[in-house]
Structures are given as C-alpha cells and as structure tokens.
Amino acid sequence: MTHSDILIIGGGIAGMSAAYFLAKAGKSVTVLEREDQPGYHSTGRSAALYSETYGPKIIRKMSTASRAFFLTPPEGFSENPILSPRGIIMTAKPGEEAELDAILSEGRANGANFVELTPAELKEIIPVLHTDQIAKAAYEPDAMDIDVHALHWGFIRQFKSRGGTLVTKADVSAITRESGVWTVSLSNGASYNGDIVVNAAGAWADDIATKAGIPPLGIVPKRRTAVMVDLPADVDAHGWPLVACLDETLYFKEDAGRLLVSPADTTPTEPHDVQPEELDIAITIDRLMTTTSIEVRRPGESWAGLRSFFADGDPVSSFDPADDSFYWLAGQGGYGIQTAPAMGEYAASIITGNDVPPQMEKLGITKDALSATRPTLASGKQELQ
Structure with a gap:
C-alpha cells in the first residue's frame, strides 16, 4: 500500500494544477483518476479563453492572478505557447x-x-x-485562447518530474480514515494511504465526499x-x-x-x-x-x-469545516482552465498550512471568498459582482 502526504482524487485541470504546486512545495502526492486518461469529462471538452473580464468577481481576480504563469510558464512546461491571440x-x-x-x-x-x-x-x-x-x-x-491540452499536460509532466504519481483507471470504491490516515480503496482492489485527501473530482465531488463520510456541499x-x-x-x-x-x-x-x-x-x-x-x-x-x-x-x-457549481456559482477551495484533513477543490463552474495556475497555487498554499499567496492577497482574494462555509445565494444562480 502506497503512502503519500496528499491524495488527490481527480486528474482534471483542478487536481493536476494543485498537484503540481504541492509537489513543487516538496510534498509527496498521488493523483487518482478514474478514467483511462486525465481530463476526459470537463477539462478535455473546454473551449477555453483567458480573459480578465469573464465570469464572477472571484474568477476575474483568479484569472488576473494567473496572468504571469500563462505568459511565462516554468521552463520546459510546454513546447508550444499556452496562449494564442484571440480577444x-x-x-x-x-x-x-x-x-x-x-x-x-x-x-x-x-x-x-x-x-x-x-x-x-x-x-x-x-x-x-x-x-x-x-x-x-x-x-x-489581450484575451487569449488557451491550449488546454498543453496546459493540462504541462502540469502533469512537471508534476511527474517532481516525483508525483498519477494513477489512471482508479475508480474509488471506498474512503476510510483510521489513526489520522486516509485509505482510498479502488474497485480493482488497490489501496492508497495519505494524510490529506483533496477532493478534485468535479461533477463527482459530492459522491467522493459521501464515500469519505463527509457531508456533501451540494455541488x-x-x-x-x-x-x-x-x-x-x-x-x-x-x-x-x-x-x-x-x-x-x-x-x-x-x-x-x-x-x-x-x-x-x-x-x-x-x-x-x-x-x-x-x-x-x-x-x-x-x-x-x-x-x-x-x-x-x-x-x-x-x-x-x-x-x-456551488450554490453561489463561485468555486470552493478550502478544508472541510468539520475535518481539516479533507480539502474541497470543486465548483469551478466552467472557469477552471483560465484560473488553473492561481487556483492550483492557492490550494497548495492553504493545504501546506500557509496563507493566501501575497500576489493574490493584493488582488483582494481571501479565504472567506473560497470557503465552504461562506454565505451563498438562495437562488443558486451565478452573480456577476
């Protein structure tokens, strides 16, 4: 049975961007992806655009915070530019x-x-x-098309180069916790241990939480x-x-x-x-x-x-209010690609016990804005703030 500091469930853009920044921070990370290849359901079907005007207020801030990464990604991240002119x-x-x-x-x-x-x-x-x-x-x-494949696989390659493990065909059947250690069991009989579980399962986020004995958020x-x-x-x-x-x-x-x-x-x-x-x-x-x-x-x-979507249309990136070893990274609402660098860095910072990254704090990004316990709109509709 493999033990990692962090187990991430979901190999889409949310899970892989967080995995990259966590591995960069020196954590041992295993990503469990249920499909044959990561990004099958949402990431791989996105007509993504990088824009600082598109989406709710927190999304616009996260898009601005992602600008530097898109323009100057890490060396070797991608053979081709991630962004191309569009407007x-x-x-x-x-x-x-x-x-x-x-x-x-x-x-x-x-x-x-x-x-x-x-x-x-x-x-x-x-x-x-x-x-x-x-x-x-x-x-x-200055709005740009995003090469989704280049971005996603750039995160995957950089993650693996830092010792990260990506497991595909990893259909989660059960999640248990004993003596402070999570065990994620797969339908093929394999099991993985970790100190922290990151729920980046997209449309299946509530299902994963329920398997872990965590109350669903209504994603x-x-x-x-x-x-x-x-x-x-x-x-x-x-x-x-x-x-x-x-x-x-x-x-x-x-x-x-x-x-x-x-x-x-x-x-x-x-x-x-x-x-x-x-x-x-x-x-x-x-x-x-x-x-x-x-x-x-x-x-x-x-x-x-x-x-x-979470109830107010904004994403959730925070530990569960009742369990500080179960982290929600969910509800991107279709904006996960354009915010991936900042959201991944933000999640990694919070998971590793640090605060909001300084460049994001300057933009007014707060823990409260991404908390699972924040007040939400009763209508459940998106709000352009």
Whole structure:
C-alpha cells in the first residue's frame, strides 16, 4: 500500500494544477483518476479563453492572478505557447451598462486593457452582429485562447518530474480514515494511504465526499453545449474575437473558418458521460440567429461537457469545516482552465498550512471568498459582482 502526504482524487485541470504546486512545495502526492486518461469529462471538452473580464468577481481576480504563469510558464512546461491571440468582446443589453462598467473599472485597476466600442465600431469588427439590442460593448484585445491540452499536460509532466504519481483507471470504491490516515480503496482492489485527501473530482465531488463520510456541499453538475456552425461563403470570420453576452446566454468564436457556438447553458444533471441534447442544440442556433444575421440551415457536430457549481456559482477551495484533513477543490463552474495556475497555487498554499499567496492577497482574494462555509445565494444562480 502506497503512502503519500496528499491524495488527490481527480486528474482534471483542478487536481493536476494543485498537484503540481504541492509537489513543487516538496510534498509527496498521488493523483487518482478514474478514467483511462486525465481530463476526459470537463477539462478535455473546454473551449477555453483567458480573459480578465469573464465570469464572477472571484474568477476575474483568479484569472488576473494567473496572468504571469500563462505568459511565462516554468521552463520546459510546454513546447508550444499556452496562449494564442484571440480577444473578446463583451456585449451588454439595455440595463446592463453599470455591470459592464464595474467589470471594466476593476479590470483596468488590475492592469487589463479594454477598449469601449460604439455600435458602429462593433459592427465594423463583427459585421454579422445585430447591434440594435446592444447598449454597450467593450473589447479586451489581450484575451487569449488557451491550449488546454498543453496546459493540462504541462502540469502533469512537471508534476511527474517532481516525483508525483498519477494513477489512471482508479475508480474509488471506498474512503476510510483510521489513526489520522486516509485509505482510498479502488474497485480493482488497490489501496492508497495519505494524510490529506483533496477532493478534485468535479461533477463527482459530492459522491467522493459521501464515500469519505463527509457531508456533501451540494455541488451540482450542469451540462454545457457547444455546436459547430458553417459560415456563409461571403462571411470571413478570420481574426474575429470571441463574442460573449454579459448575461452569459451566448458566446461564439471563429474556429478553423467556422463558428463554435454555445448558449452557455447550465442544465442540472447527474454526473455521467454527458452528451448534447437536441433542445439545447436548437436553442443554441436560435440565439445565434437572433443575435446575428447568420442563417443556419443545418448545425454541424456538437458536444457537451459538465460544469460543476456551488450554490453561489463561485468555486470552493478550502478544508472541510468539520475535518481539516479533507480539502474541497470543486465548483469551478466552467472557469477552471483560465484560473488553473492561481487556483492550483492557492490550494497548495492553504493545504501546506500557509496563507493566501501575497500576489493574490493584493488582488483582494481571501479565504472567506473560497470557503465552504461562506454565505451563498438562495437562488443558486451565478452573480456577476
């Protein structure tokens, strides 16, 4: 039976980023991943973008805190750049102007670059957009596409190079604790011991907690859909930034001469190998055709992924309130890729008994904001603060 300082359950971007920083801190770490390869369910199905304007307030702060890592990753982390130029345009409907202004103000204070666009300027960049229902728009030219595979496997390689162990096909059947030591038993008969368990199981986070005898937090898996759409012959989308509605009802971006479109849906579901629903595909196409002049006769390939949410839509990164050897790293809500460097470093710092990293503290990131016991919204909806 293998003993490690820390056992991490889940080899997606959350688990592997934390594993890297923990191994870097000198801890012995074993990551247990139930699938044949890490990142199968959510990490591997993400159309990720690095932006300091996208998501709830704590996500925006964590994205800013991740900037330096993305721009200058550790030597040997990846053969290719993790980021590539894209840009993002955020559009606000009438009544949403103040929300967008608040995001721009916060972003500029943290060093992000924004350009406010008039309807005419917006139309010049994205000619197919209907601008009559857009009250305000802002362009973040420095937003970047993230090479998810390069980022994820960079963490894995760096983790392994520091002596970390990644176990795949590790389906957890039982979790027990005796004399201060956790034992995680797998369905294949293998067992692993550790002083601390990190629950980075994504959509299965509550299930893992229940197996460990820890009360679940109410982490809800939600389905998100993406659809590929062919563009008319007279529309050249090369160089377009990603376009996202502030209310998170639609985003689209050019992908190899086509459009990748999502309604940013968050449909509660049971944790499983999720597939797109016909209704969600239809909603996606309808929203695109309402927002733009693009006519879609037949959608292309589609897929879905799981995004996991805590009650208020913000992530949880803290020890369980009743057990300081069980750490929750869950509820990233679809923002796990763009915040992975900061979230991994933050988790490793707290797990190893340290405080919030200084560069994050300067941004106003606090333990309370990521605590499992913080007050949450009764509605369970995301809040753009």
